Amino acid sequence: MVNKDWSKVKPGLSPPVLNCINKQGFSSMTPIQAAVIPLVLSCKDVVAEAVTGSGKTLAFVVPLLEMLLKKQKDSPLRKDFVYGVIISPTRELASQIHKVIELFLQESELSHITQSLLVGGRSVDIDVESVQKGAHIVVCTPGRFEDLLAERKQLNLAGRLKELEFLVLDEADRLLELGFSSALTSILQCLPRQRRTGLFSATQTKQLQDLVRAGLRNPVVVCVKEKSTISTPLLLENYYVIVEPQDKFLFLLNFIRNRKIVKGLFFLPTCACVDYWADVLPAFLPDIKVFAIHGKMKQKRSKILEKFRESDGTILLCTDLLARGLDIPEVEWVLQWEPPSSPAGLVHRVGRAARGGAAGCSLLALLPREDAYVPFIRANQLVELKDWRNSADEIKITEKLRDKVMAILHERQRSDRSVLDKGQRAFVSHMRAYTKHECNLLLQFKDLPLGHIATSYGLLKLPLMPEIKQEHKDQFVGPREEIDFNSIPYKDKQKETSRLQKLEEYRKSGVWPTKKRKKMAQSQPWEQAKQNKVEKKQRKKKRKEVKQEGKRGKKRRAVTQEELDELAADVALMKKLKKRKITKEQFDEQFDGDK
Structure with a gap:
């Protein structure tokens, strides 16, 4: 039985860290914290896998602060050195981790430790200045951290990392999914090898295993599962509902109307879907605040997320940008327009509810021909989806x-x-x-x-x-009724003026004016375009293999027995000359004669 008492961690935690933990109300450790913290404190590299909402953030924040306190006893922490780096896939998750660390640094005995948040969406100069002021801990996204490593004139970040104690890759599988593999490779090359590394994730992938081999030394693998046959939190109830395609919006709209949701997340397939429904949904939900967030919003995201945290009776429309790591304990419902692009994505989405021991629910809308997804996700991700139609709440959709x-x-x-x-x-x-x-x-x-x-x-x-x-x-x-689409105006006067000018030109010339005239290829279905792309890639790969095989054939041509016999005869002749059994003239005569 794992001991979950914070005060009995071996080696023990320092009083300031324990005080802050108690103030925040974390009375006992979660299984992942109890397993990981002692390993990191005993100088082990760790690969930790645990279900979402299991407390992975404290599992690396606490040992990082303990390392810095221990180092402080040996010699004062230098202002120009970075001792801890935490890399997160999104700005939202990085900001969340930054705030957790900030709570600890309010403790007087930890106030001398400084930290810096390095994320995109703002000028690089701001981050350069932040690090120059002093950052013992850096919480960052991989793209921005890579940019700062390349900034040699104002900030020699690589030089500041030579005393690095602890590197954390949070939501590591998501880092690789978002295409940060090359950025992580270049970052790892700039870091000292004598460091501790923690890799934290909710799921394991082959790419992740490759990263483990590249960046960790003999890591201890920790896998913490719930004591059940499901991979989502125990207090989370997951539902699905089969709806006709033309009624999906109507069903979800009535579903939201029929219950007083304090906080809800509504996952939509794309950024454009978020923009559209954020524009039209408020007209149907006058008593509910509707916020929207997606990856193409650069400057607004943190402000929108903060407003959502502070509000009640609200729904946040979002993409899978928020499927990982976001910790808002008040989220009661997670609604999904359709299944995520990857099976593991469902686990991460629904894990935004029922966090920190609270109860929560999720609902996935499926079309009639998508019903096979229910047994598939049960077998593939151990997520049990209950049929909403068996519940007492019936959603009626009338013609009116x-x-x-x-x-x-x-x-x-x-x-x-x-x-x-x-x-x-x-x-x-x-x-x-x-x-x-x-x-x-x-x-x-x-x-x-x-x-x-x-x-x-x-x-x-x-x-x-x-x-x-x-x-x-x-x-x-x-x-x-029939609609004249050319008569539909933009509310934006500038856009409408521009449209009318183009419309007038189109009526005269028969060609719609554009800034840049491009030669348009014949339109083809996406699936066909995708197949063509795959076939082209396979042809290219095959040509490359044939070419390499040809080179290998030239380099490694098989040696015949006749050539081996001839080589042996030449060697024997040279030995006779060396032992002076034959003269130089006899050697030349026999050697040339053999040729």
Whole structure:
């Protein structure tokens, strides 16, 4: 039985760290903390895997602070050295870790330790200045940290890292998923080898194992699972519901209306989907604050997230940007428009609820032809999804409701062309994202009723897509009256003036004016384009292999027995000459004669 008492960690924790832990109300350690902290304090590299919401942040923050206090006893911490680096995949998670450390540094005996948050979305000069003022601990995203390592003139960051004690890669699998592999490689090359390294993740992948081999020395692997047959928190109830494609928005809208949600996360497939629904959803939910956040928002993200934390009766529309590490204990519901692109993504999404021992729920909306996803996710990720239709709460969708909601969506688009544009982009980006599902054997794009899905979006018209066939056009239900789309204005006066000028030019010339005229290739379906790309890659790989095989063939041509016999005869002849059994003239005569 693992001892979970903070005061009995071996080697023991210092009084200032224990005081701060007690003040924050962490009465006992979680299993991952009890397993990892003693290992790191005894100078071991650690690879830790635990379910989301299990307390991984304190598992590396506490030993890092203990290391710095121990080093302080030997010699004062230098202002120009960085002793701890924590690398996180997103700005939001980095900011969250920074705030946790800040709580500890408010303790008087820890106040001499400094830290710096290095993330994108602001000038590099600000971060350079922050490090120059002194940063014993750096919490960062990999892209910004790599940029600062390359900044040699103002800041020799690599020189400041020569006394590094502890490197932490938080949500390491997500770091690799987001394409930071090369950045991590260049970062690791700049760090001293005599350091402790902690790699923390909720899931293990092959890429992660490669990173472990490259960056850690004989690491101890710690895997903490819940005492159950599921991979999500015990107090989290996961539901799914099968809805008709044209009714998905109506169902989710009524679902939100029927319960008083203090805080909820609503995961949507793409950034464009977030933009569109954030624009139209508030009209249907006057009593609920609707916030939106996605990866293309550079400056606003931290402010929006802070407002969401401080508000009650609110829903945050987001992409998978927020599926990892975000710790907001008050989140009650996680709603999902459709399954995430990867099976593991579902575990991370639903893990935003039921954090810190609280209860929570999640709901995944599926189309009738996606029902095989339920047994698949149970077998693949050990996530048990209950059918919402078996619950006492019945969501009814009437024709009256459908007509009313569609009328509001259509009116929003007719009153502002920018909403019309957002709806078109949202639908197209959603369909493109669907083709990239890892579970494409279960979630097949060719089976989607595109017309019905476009109806659910409340679109005024179907966008121009090569995937849309006549059957999809027959499925689509738009406005009942004819619409002159050229008459729909932008609310933004500048954009509307520009549009009218282009429209006038188009009527005269028959060609829509653009800034740059590009030669457009013949449009083809995404799946065909994807297949062509794969085939091209395979052909290139095959040519490369043939070329390399040819080179190897030239270099490693098989030696015949005749050549071996001839070589042996030459060696024997040279030995006779060396032992003076034959003269130089006899050697030359026989050697040349053999040739």
